[in-house]
Amino acid sequence: MTLNIGGHKFQFVCNILPETDSRGVISELFPQDLYEKKDSVKLHKYGNGPFCKFKIPDCWLGRQGVYAILIDDNMVYIGECEDLLVRYNSGYGNISPRNCYIGGQSTNCKINSNILQEIKNGKVIKLFFYETSEMFAVEDDIISRLHPAWNSKSGNKRKHTELPKSSAKTKSVERNRSNNSPQYSLLTQYLLNLSGNEYKLTYDQLEQIVEGELPNSAYKHRAWWGNGGHSHANYWLDAGWQVGTVNLGKYVVFVKAGC
DNA sequence: CCCGAATCCCCGTGATGCCA
DNA sequence: TGGCATCACGGGGATTCGGG
Structure with missing residues (x-):
């Protein structure tokens, strides 16, 4: 078989x-x-x-x-x-x-x-x-x-x-503040399915999408949402989106790359 | 103040090798 | 053969720094 x-x-x-x-x-x-x-x-x-x-x-x-x-x-x-x-x-x-x-x-x-x-x-x-x-x-x-x-x-x-x-192996990771691990690839999939040039997501929505809690840094540091310097930025960059406006702890506005 | 870039540290993974 | 310690590796989290 x-x-x-x-x-x-x-x-x-x-x-x-x-x-x-x-x-x-x-x-x-x-x-x-x-x-x-x-x-x-x-x-x-x-x-x-x-x-x-x-x-x-x-x-x-x-x-x-x-x-x-x-x-x-x-x-x-x-x-x-x-x-x-x-x-x-x-x-x-x-x-x-x-x-x-x-x-x-x-x-x-x-x-x-x-x-x-x-x-x-x-x-x-x-x-x-x-x-x-x-x-x-x-x-x-x-x-x-x-x-x-x-x-x-x-x-x-x-x-x-x-x-x-x-x-060389590269897998993504399981680590997090709790057992409720975010799956950022789900964000990539979500963004790939969006149309339009701009999209606002609240932190609650983001956590629903990734089926887990965002890290503390995502709440505390604007740098976490930077479009470079972090491997996790690839999750939205790979989907063709960039982070625009960020209101820490409230919402993030994604804009289509190149717009 | 905003943003990108850089850096350090933690830790999960699983192969390897030693010992009983 | 089973049990265990150790290791290299690299991604993600957290933080800092510098330029605009």
């Missing part, structure tokens, strides 16, 4: 099936409780289980490329790996106590927890894989075009020393 994602033929790996007990009930694990230093280190945002345990078949050992997680045939996550078996059987599929705490691998916890939740909701989780040495470029391309729900908006900040420049 294969699946076309972003123009690439992904191969079916397996359904992700968490380990169950003798009655067939999913075994929910709380590795965070087992960590020796739990009184001196804080849990990270994804570290508060429950988690589950799962494995993929051994034949995927050493397979380099891009993987896709699907829920009921909807693609929700794209990632790349040097070794698919290690990535799943030692990473996502088996959460260690240390990884639940600050400094641990929060991504593993996030993906594992999401998978467990979806399966408990009766969903079917499928794993697909596209074998390639150009995994960074392929991953980047698919994420930028399809915006999988579970992919953080943040950059994958791993070593690039072994990578050609053309495949």
Whole structure:
């Protein structure tokens, strides 16, 4: 079974099936409780289980490329790996106590927890894989075009020393004042659909559009709305708009670039 | 005062390598 | 093999500075 994602033929790996007990009930694990230093280190945002345990078949050992997680045939996550078996059987599929705490691998916890939740909701989780040495470029391309729900908006900040420049990863970010993270790409989409040469948006409207809170700087500093000097300015510049008038904390007037 | 540009810092991500 | 510490990297947030 294969699946076309972003123009690439992904191969079916397996359904992700968490380990169950003798009655067939999913075994929910709380590795965070087992960590020796739990009184001196804080849990990270994804570290508060429950988690589950799962494995993929051994034949995927050493397979380099891009993987896709699907829920009921909807693609929700794209990632790349040097070794698919290690990535799943030692990473996502088996959460260690240390990884639940600050400094641990929060991504593993996030993906594992999401998978467990979806399966408990009766969903079917499928794993697909596209074998390639150009995994960074392929991953980047698919994420930028399809915006999988579970992919953080943040950059994958791993070593690039072994990578050609053309495949350097750039993801957007997940960080923010709360769990209510703004998704600025939604602003780009919104502006792209506007007609006219000028458009006024209140802060409330902006926060509805980006489905999250604007940062404090957006309220306090006019510079945040500058049309240059910040990477986030690209979200409106890429849509062909510039920031015109700003009334801090109240509204922002966007004007069509070139007007 | 407005605006753009520059800069610093924080932190998420996931690969790597070491150790038991 | 599993658990863990460490690291490089770069985007976003926050702030400052200088020119007009």
